[in-house]
Amino acid sequence: MSDARTRPTTANVSRAVLEGPDIQRALTRIAHEILERTKGAQDVVLLGIPTRGVTLARRIGERVARFEGVTVPSGSIDITMYRDDLRLRPARPLGRTELPADGIDGKIVVLVDDVLFSGRTVRAALDALGDIGRPRAVQLATLVDRGHRELPIRADYVGKNLPTAMSEKVKVYLSETDGRDAVVLIKEEDR
């Protein structure tokens, strides 16, 4: 476990639970597991859920290609329009949906997200997939599973199981979007 440190910009107490190398190792393991479970990643399509799931899908795809020389198409699927909590906040900007040219019909779609929490995002993603096509199977990969599921959903590939309290927040930083790799656990202090 990495050293705990306090971020001076907030009144909250933050602790990095995964650093860069931890994340790299977790993604490598997930890539291997996908190859193993799907028997060589034939017909696999990696679909990331914006924003960081898309980056993670791309990284996993690169690893699969490096290990076995197969090109796994990756893309993104925005689930905003399928959320069940739209009315709790002002209308949100949409993320990008970019599907591989061959589509998803008959494919094994691996959804990729950064944090698995209530499962509602994944539920929305499954609905979105249903409107786009008919995959042969859908699997789920997540960098962090922090528990507290509210729906009967579980991940097929998990980078790290992270026990958390409901009041805590998990934030994933990736170098492509945030300049560094880290998973940070934020404890909200009473103020």
Add this chain to the structure above:
Amino acid sequence: MKRHLISAGDLSRDDALLILDTAEELAQVSQRSIKKLPTLRGRTVVNLFFEDSTRTRISFEAAAKRLSADVINFSAKGSSVSKGESLKDTALTLQAMGADAVVIRHSASGAPHRLAEWVDGSIVNAGDGTHEHPTQALLDAFSMRRRLGPLDGRRVTIVGDVLHSRVARSNVLLLATLGAQVTLVAPPTLLPVSVGSWPCEISYDLDGVLPKSDVVMMLRVQRERMNAAFFPSAREYSRRYGLDRDRLGRMPDHAVVMHPGPMNRGMEIAAEVADSPRSTIVEQVTNGVTIRMAVLYLLLGGAELEGGAQ
């Protein structure tokens, strides 16, 4: 975004770009076999049309239905509804029905403003008198951007009956917000006396402006206007301000031709120009559904906003 979309002038640059970007994403949905999103399930959109406009009504109806909203079409045309008292009574009826959004088309400028005073739902102006038609301007901007890229610095020429055109008013405001340079070309009789205070240039010389235009938007000119002496004859209007093949040839190669419809072929636009590949007229119809989906999503797809707050 504010709670209503009544004037293109209500949109900040960020608002306008958000709508266009949202539409860009939603354009994909129109190409799927399942052209439907569950987003506005349980929300009610009322199309309140006091003026005939099948095209605009169908466009809004398709947009709302693709977002899974319940759509109620209320056509006041033909019934005894025409006076203002009825607008208020109609508003109270809609209020009682719990309409989340009311899309209103009315022959009186300002009718959507009045309606907004009387109902709680979001008001979308689908054309009010000779005032504004903001979703038309948004779909025009969207069509331009898809053809030409970002609109900053682009030169847009709008030609025709500006005085009576809600399309022109909304386009001038929105395009100025988006950084385009707008030039209005019309006979002086068909420009408002105060047009000098608008954020655009004015010219009476179409041929002089065409070579410097990235977009030429032709407005519908009603033949009846000549009876009120706005111009002497259809023939003279067409000669001085109509877009024919010769004039099309004077435009830069990349420039596009737009028309909000319905067209008077042979009057403001020659048939061969309307049907040329430079024309976006058919795309404008497709883009109309997409942009209206974006507007309805951004107005209704989140928590209800308190009286126009951010």
Add this chain to the structure above:
Amino acid sequence: MTAYLVKGASIVGGEPADLLIRDGLIVETGAGLTAPAGAETLDAEGLVALPGLVDLHTHLREPGREDAETVETGTRAAALGGFTAVHAMANTSPVADTAGVVEQVWRLGQEAGHCDVRPVGAVTVGLAGERLAELGAMADSAARVRVFSDDGKCVSDAVLMRRALEYVKAFDGVIAQHAQEPRLTEDAQMNEGAVSGRLGLTGWPAVAEEAIIARDCLLAAHVGSRLHVCHVSTAGSVEIIRWAKSKGWDVTAEVTPHHLLLTDDLVEASPAGAYNPIYKVNPPLRTREDVEALRAALADGTIDCVATDHAPHPVEDKEAEWGAAAMGMIGLETALPVVQLAMVETGLLDWAGVAQRMSIAPAHIGRVAGHGMPIEVGATANLTLLDPSARTGVDPGAFASKSRNTPYTGLTLPGKVVATFLRGRPTVLEGKLA
């Protein structure tokens, strides 16, 4: 009849004095008067005494639109506004174009008793602008009509206007013209300018008023008759009237309180919301420059008087989209406060000037006997007592008028009419109908 001793009122803004009122007349003035037996004393310290206000331009709506106003409710509003005489415009239903109708309106005024009602006769039959109405019969009737107007419509036919101006010379009448060139104002909705262009509302250009005023001044000069210009609304009109007066022609003019205060940008943005027809009026609200010119003209006498153009409409005629809504604003109960705000508190007029423009001049133009007289011994006791230090939030619900279409809702206006005397009899006391 009860006698009243008004103590310590500032006479048209001058030195405080006492006024003894008896038998309809001012019988004694001076300092330290003592009340004779049976006289009621009114402490008027801090109040300004004005000669009873006279309105040249009121729509009482009766007969025909009693849902908007009646002579009874309209004259109550007038009394509360400090008026002792109002001219009831002719655009009723039926139109006041015969001796019968004007006498009916006059009698209704007598019966109501809140102020004198002077009917205005229509210039043309049915306001249709085609044939002269029987002007002489109306002049000779019990109503003694002296002011003739097709108000709401312009006598646009030049020949008809010339004949009307000539004809009324026989009985010292005056033609009060609603100056609006009809072809230039077809379907006009608001002042033609930057705001109308943005709002997409058909413009009512200033030239449509100015062209008619110029023509009518020339006609009045040509035939040597009296012309009165209703509700002047533009800076250009002021220039034309100033020019006509400089020639010595018998031209008079009025301005409404709302044109002294409000501008056309309220149609675009106001607390009442955009396109709120509460601001729809004819002639329309103009620009800030016009308002400044009108104030200056009223101050220097180019415009002779203030007239309310009190135009009541029922709620449903205003709660509509702009194009369908009725034109007009009520104004009797806010006229004096608005004039205080626009003219007195800006230093443009003193109270003597207000007396001139809201009582003396309109009474003279309308040939209204017994009104608009100086406050002195022997004068008919038509009086208004005003508390200039009062500040009142405008509450349409509190108006005596049957209608609520005021543009001032929510504004705080200065000045409050405390008492009004009509021929020595109080019609208003302590700010309420007596």
